[in-house]
Amino acid sequence: MQERKGRPFLEVFASALHEDYRFPILELFAFLYALGTFVFASFVSVSAAGELIAYSLTASLMIFPLFTFIILIFKNVAYGFGSDIEKGIIQTFLSYPLKRRWVLSAKLLSALGVALLLFLSIQISAMYVLAPDVVGPYLGTVILTYVANLSYPLLLSAIILFLTLILRRGSIALVVGIVLYFALGIVSSLASFIAFATQSPLALQVISVFSPNVVLGMYYQVFGVGPGFPSASIWTPSFTEALLYLGASYVIVAAVFATAYIYFSRRFSL
Amino acid sequence: MALILAQDLAKSYGKVRAVDGLNLTLDEGTITGLIGPNGAGKTTTIKIVLGLLKPDRGRVEVFGQEPWDNPKIRTFIGVVHEKAFFPSHQKTLDYLERACRIFGMPESRGLEVLKLVNLHEGRDRSIKALSAGMLQKFAIAHALIQSPKLVIADEMTANLDPEARSALLDLILQLHKDENVTFLLSSHILPELSRVCDSVAIINQGKVWAFGKLTELYEKYAAGIIRISTDKPEELAAEIMKLPYVEKLEKDIRGISVRVQRESEERLYEDAPKLARRVAAKVQGIETGSASLEELYMLVVGASKGG
Numbered sequence: 001m002q003e004r005k006g007r008p009f010l011e012v013f014a015s016a017l018h019e020d021y022r023f024p025i026l027e028l029f030a031f032l033y034a035l036g037t038f039v040f041a042s043f044v045s046v047s048a049a050g051e052l053i054a055y056s057l058t059a060s061l062m063i064f065p066l067f068t069f070i071i072l073i074f075k076n077v078a079y080g081f082g083s084d085i086e087k088g089i090i091q092t093f094l095s096y097p098l099k100r101r102w103v104l105s106a107k108l109l110s111a112l113g114v115a116l117l118l119f120l121s122i123q124i125s126a127m128y129v130l131a132p133d134v135v136g137p138y139l140g141t142v143i144l145t146y147v148a149n150l151s152y153p154l155l156l157s158a159i160i161l162f163l164t165l166i167l168r169r170g171s172i173a174l175v176v177g178i179v180l181y182f183a184l185g186i187v188s189s190l191a192s193f194i195a196f197a198t199q200s201p202l203a204l205q206v207i208s209v210f211s212p213n214v215v216l217g218m219y220y221q222v223f224g225v226g227p228g229f230p231s232a233s234i235w236t237p238s239f240t241e242a243l244l245y246l247g248a249s250y251v252i253v254a255a256v257f258a259t260a261y262i263y264f265s266r267r268f269s270l
Numbered sequence: 271m272a273l274i275l276a277q278d279l280a281k282s283y284g285k286v287r288a289v290d291g292l293n294l295t296l297d298e299g300t301i302t303g304l305i306g307p308n309g310a311g312k313t314t315t316i317k318i319v320l321g322l323l324k325p326d327r328g329r330v331e332v333f334g335q336e337p338w339d340n341p342k343i344r345t346f347i348g349v350v351h352e353k354a355f356f357p358s359h360q361k362t363l364d365y366l367e368r369a370c371r372i373f374g375m376p377e378s379r380g381l382e383v384l385k386l387v388n389l390h391e392g393r394d395r396s397i398k399a400l401s402a403g404m405l406q407k408f409a410i411a412h413a414l415i416q417s418p419k420l421v422i423a424d425e426m427t428a429n430l431d432p433e434a435r436s437a438l439l440d441l442i443l444q445l446h447k448d449e450n451v452t453f454l455l456s457s458h459i460l461p462e463l464s465r466v467c468d469s470v471a472i473i474n475q476g477k478v479w480a481f482g483k484l485t486e487l488y489e490k491y492a493a494g495i496i497r498i499s500t501d502k503p504e505e506l507a508a509e510i511m512k513l514p515y516v517e518k519l520e521k522d523i524r525g526i527s528v529r530v531q532r533e534s535e536e537r538l539y540e541d542a543p544k545l546a547r548r549v550a551a552k553v554q555g556i557e558t559g560s561a562s563l564e565e566l567y568m569l570v571v572g573a574s575k576g577g
Contacts, residue, residue, distance in 0.1 A: 008341075008372045015368060019357050088355040092412075094322060095349045096372050097341040265339060270322040 008098040009106050016110035020076045026118075029072050033119055036064030037126040054138035055220045057131055058145040059213070062123060069119040070153050074177050076111030078160045082170015091270055100265045112157055120146065144246075148213040151249040155210060156180055158256035165263055184211055201235030208245040210252065215245040271298045272331075273420050273452055274319055279328035280476075281314050288314040289325070290476035296454055298419075301446055303463035304456040305567055306473035312456045313352060315473065316424050319454075320349060332420075345373060348418035352425045352456075354409030358398035362389065362408055365397060366415060373416035383411040386441060388434070402429040410438065414445075420452045421445075427462060435462065442466050464563035472570040480570045484563070491569050496538055496558050499525040502551035509545040513538070520568050525554075527565050 084090045084107070093103045127135045127142065135142055156177050163173035188211065191203035208215035218235055219242040237245075274296035281289040289311040296302055304312050317323040318330055321337030330336065333343045356365060366380035384390040387407040392400065400408055406429045413421055421442075427435045443466055445451040457463050463470065464484070471481040480487055494517075500506050507521040515534035520527045530538050535558055546553045 007374070011368050011372045015357050015360065015365075018360055022359050088351065088353050089357060091322060091349075091351055092354075092356055095320070095344060095347070096369075097344045098372075099341055100339045267324070269324060270317060 008096050009102050012093055012096065012098060012103060013106040013109055016107050017114065020080050020110050021114065029068060030118060032068040033065045033122045036068055037061060037122055051138055051141050052220055054134050054141040055145050057134055058127065058142045059149065061127065062149060065119060065123060066149060069115055070181060072115045073112050073153065073157050074160060074174055076115065077157050078164055078170040078174035078177060080111055081107055081161065082164045082173060085164065085168050101261055104261060104264050145216065148216040148246055151253060152184060152211040154253045155256065158253055158260060162256060162260040162263065165260055165268055188214060195234050199234060204235055209248050212246040212249045215242045272296065273298050273333060274454065275331040276319065277329045279318060279325045279330060281318060281323065281325050287476050292476060292478055294471055294478055294481065296452065298452050299450050300469055301442065301453040301455065301467045303467040303470040304454060304473060305460060305463060305470055307571060310473045311476040312473055313424055316422055316456060320422060345416055346419045348413030348416065348421040350409050350413045350423035350426050354405055356397050360397055362395055362397055363393035366411060369412055369415045375416055379415060383414045386414060387411045388437065403431060403434065406430055407434065417449065418451065422454045424456045426455060427457060427459060439466050460563045460567060472567055474571050479573065487566060492566055494529050494532065496528045496530060496535060496556060497525060498528065498542055498556050499554040500546060500551050502549060505549040506546055506551045509549055510542065513541060520565065520572065
């Protein structure tokens with residue numbers, strides 16, 4: 001008896017792609033990414049150059065496309081995967097000669113990997129077209145900004161996946177994901193207030209573990225600067241410190257995904 | 271060779287014991303029916319055998335291996351679930367061709383299995399556009415893609431019209447005869463099972479109460495059973511129950527099945543018409559040892575409940 005690895009994985013992936021991005025979903029989201037990227041790009045001044053500009057340009061360019069990306073992955077992970085479980089389609093996938101972890105990987109690659117690829121390819125292409133003088137020399141900053149901003153959406157995706165598996169209902173997981181997404185904005189503002197009130201960076205440091213774009217913003221001195229938010233004077237992290245927070249956030253993301261994988265492989269019953 | 275070996279299986283959902291000390295051995299080349307009332311543990315047993323559910327206790331082997339997360343054995347098993355669902359936005363033939371590639375079969379096998387279940391005219395239909403019966407046929411075609419050695423089906427004929435049911439039963443017999451495919455079929459439609467199965471496992475309250483070849487089970491459970499067909503089974507049953515040599519009695523709308531003590535059959539043949547006259551019932555026939563699978567099932571399930 002031989003285990004067939006390559007082909008079954010690709011076929012389950014292709015099947016998941018077919019469902020996740022059936023017409024006109026792919027077209028619609030690609031349009032939204034491109035629209036968001038180019039519309040916002042037109043408002044960004046690219047006359048100056050420097051690390052700070054590269055960071056600001058990248059961060060401002062991704063505001064709308066990142067939101068679109070989040071909607072797409074929430075739809076794919078919570079709705080797509082959840083409906084596979086609720087309807088019993090997952091039983092069909094589990095009847096194929098493929099380990100459970102590969103079934104989950106194929107589904108995730110479609111739900112998350114392709115969305116991420118689409119998001120990054122449009123974003124980075126646009127940056128190269130619109131601001132080659134800024135992006136070229138500071139590619140590291142650009143990548144770092146993307147990595148920092150994607151950490152929280154990826155954490156939410158992992159939480160949604162795990163909740164979908166546990167609850168067997170995508171809808172509840174989707175609601176939790178949306179609440180957590182909007183909660184971050186409120187919690188970040190609260191963290192700034194608390195940091196200002198207590199003159200301690202602890203609240204900002206805690207939030208940076210889950211959302212490292214906060215620490216990166218503090219590093220570039222663009223986060224929390226202003227009359228009501230003078231938290232930049234409270235905490236000026238070093239670059240190494242920013243990288244440590246970034247690493248910690250991805251460790252959490254990886255841990256939640258690993259928990260979901262272990263649960264699906266060892267305990268998930270139908 | 272035993273394709274399925276289940277020993278002392280137990281599985282609970284909260285406080286409900288779905289399977290409780292179940293033992294089952296399925297030999298190669300057999301067609302075995304898994305029958306039992308709703309909630310008896312049939313679907314749970316099938317899910318454990320397929321590796322979709324972990325038992326709380328006991329051991330299960332399929333093709334000599336544990337089924338949980340075991341892709342190696344899946345090439346040999348065709349599965350028809352009670353509720354069949356597939357990615358709905360794909361076309362029937364396209365999806366079956368995908369399944370062919372997954373199992374390493376030539377893509378032409380997709381159309382071949384669609385023809386086997388008489389669904390080839392719907393090859394370009396989207397799966398979501400299939401009716402319940404067509405979806406069931408599609409699930410059966412999907413289960414046959416890899417030319418499996420073992421087919422496990424939970425309510426395989428549900429949603430099918432009588433003609434399609436009959437054709438499917440013929441297909442089962444043909445696959446069994448030509449390719450020595452082993453079947454484990456769970457169904458509530460007992461006449462169908464009795465048409466194709468050579469052995470049955472009668473399951474109730476999570477246990478197998480009777481398992482073996484149909485002829486042996488009839489011999490064991492239905493010997494000494496006399497079937498009395500009558501228009502007033504209620505009234506006649508009440509009278510017959512009073513007879514001292516009657517051990518057990520089951521009634522339905524068409525008559526009564528009576529188990530009597532050894533060598534008391536003749537006495538019942540004499541007494542039944544007399545009792546029928548007393549309650550003004552018409553006796554349409556009296557036969558010995560002609561229990562149907564349904565009657566056998568009722569006897570065993572009745573015994574399992576302590577009846």
